[in-house]
Amino acid sequence: MSEQLTTTDHNREVAGLxxxxxxxxxxAGGLSIGINFNPNNACNWRCIYCQVPNLKKGTxxxxxxxxxxxxxxxxLNEVLHGGFYQRFKVPKQQQVIKDIAISGNGEPxxxxxxxxxxxxxxxxxxxxxxxxxxxxxxxxxGSLMQRQEVQQGLKILNQYKGEVWFKLDSATSKGLFLxxxxxxxxxxxxENLITAINLCKTKLQTCLVNYRNQGLLDVEKQAYLKLLKNxxxxxxxxxxxxxxxxxxxxxxEAVDLEKMPLEIxxxxxxxxxxxxxxxxxx
Ligand code: SF4
Numbered sequence: 001m002s003e004q005l006t007t008t009d010h011n012r013e014v015a016g017l018x019x020x021x022x023x024x025x026x027x028a029g030g031l032s033i034g035i036n037f038n039p040n041n042a043c044n045w046r047c048i049y050c051q052v053p054n055l056k057k058g059t060x061x062x063x064x065x066x067x068x069x070x071x072x073x074x075x076l077n078e079v080l081h082g083g084f085y086q087r088f089k090v091p092k093q094q095q096v097i098k099d100i101a102i103s104g105n106g107e108p109x110x111x112x113x114x115x116x117x118x119x120x121x122x123x124x125x126x127x128x129x130x131x132x133x134x135x136x137x138x139x140x141x142g143s144l145m146q147r148q149e150v151q152q153g154l155k156i157l158n159q160y161k162g163e164v165w166f167k168l169d170s171a172t173s174k175g176l177f178l179x180x181x182x183x184x185x186x187x188x189x190x191e192n193l194i195t196a197i198n199l200c201k202t203k204l205q206t207c208l209v210n211y212r213n214q215g216l217l218d219v220e221k222q223a224y225l226k227l228l229k230n231x232x233x234x235x236x237x238x239x240x241x242x243x244x245x246x247x248x249x250x251x252x253e254a255v256d257l258e259k260m261p262l263e264i265x266x267x268x269x270x271x272x273x274x275x276x277x278x279x280x281x282x
Contacts, residue, residue: 018036018039019035019037019068020075021033021034021036022034030095030096031095031097033076033097036104036105037106038104038106038108038110038111040056041105042055043107043110045107046251048211048251052250054250059107060112062111065113076130099134102118107141107143108140109145109150112149113149114153121136122136122157122160126160131160136162138162138164140166140196141167141180142192145192146191154200162200163203165241166202166205168193168204168227169209170220173185173186175220186227193231197235198235203237205240207245208265209257209258210244211253211256225271225272225275237277239277239278240280241279242279265281269281
């Protein structure tokens with residue numbers, strides 16, 4: 001039986017593989033090949049909008065690099081030379097590999113052999129001619145950027161012209177605790193961000209949630225804009241992605257969450273654009 005992949009189908013088991021899952025990405029406009037470093041659904045944060053089922057506090061289990069090599073080679077060959085697009089009824093215009101994204105059911109940088117895994121993915125994708133055309137993306141909450149292993153991984157990512165999508169949902173202690181359930185200070189997260197930017201091309205990704213119908217609090221807005229001002233002085237960062245919750249959270253706070261009204265997002269985006277940044281709203 002043929003199946004259909006849609007832009008809303010983020011079922012990570014759809015390809016029947018442990019580490020690899022395909023997504024037809026609305027954002028990317030084609031096939032995004034996801035690599036899940038956290039098949040145990042463990043993360044060092046607990047964002048209140050998190051859509052990982054049965055999320056638990058913890059780290060990624062040790063990666064079986066032999067299995068990752070086998071799965072990635074098999075899957076990329078299926079897409080390039082097999083019947084993947086037909087099997088999943090992918091429309092012709094979306095039959096293009098847009099990116100390989102390390103985005104799992106948890107924080108990927110918690111993986112012990114993180115740099116080795118990045119190198120392996122890069123080597124296979126380059127050998128098969130996927131890179132440099134397709135993007136190589138690491139989606140991270142950025143909290144572990146001070147670790148040598150993570151920095152080594154970012155250096156490899158940079159060698160393959162990859163980029164980090166760095167999560168920054170709030171620039172206040174209260175906001176980081178409320179939204180991400182982390183006690184990390186805004187200053188530490190700012191330093192993590194600087195580390196990422198210095199090692200690899202980096203974009204900011206900011207999820208704005210309408211918590212208890214409060215909209216975007218002025219204190220949050222001002223702290224975020226101040227952080228951007230400092231970033232402008234210290235770095236070359238240009239791209240910011242603002243988004244809101246698209247699917248229902250699996251966290252207990254789900255009842256308190258709603259999508260941030262588009263008007264608020266766009267007004268905020270305009271203020272950021274006026275500072276000279278490139279901002280996308282989705
Ligand atoms: S960082 Fe990502 S995986 Fe971890 S809790 Fe937040 S949304 Fe979920």
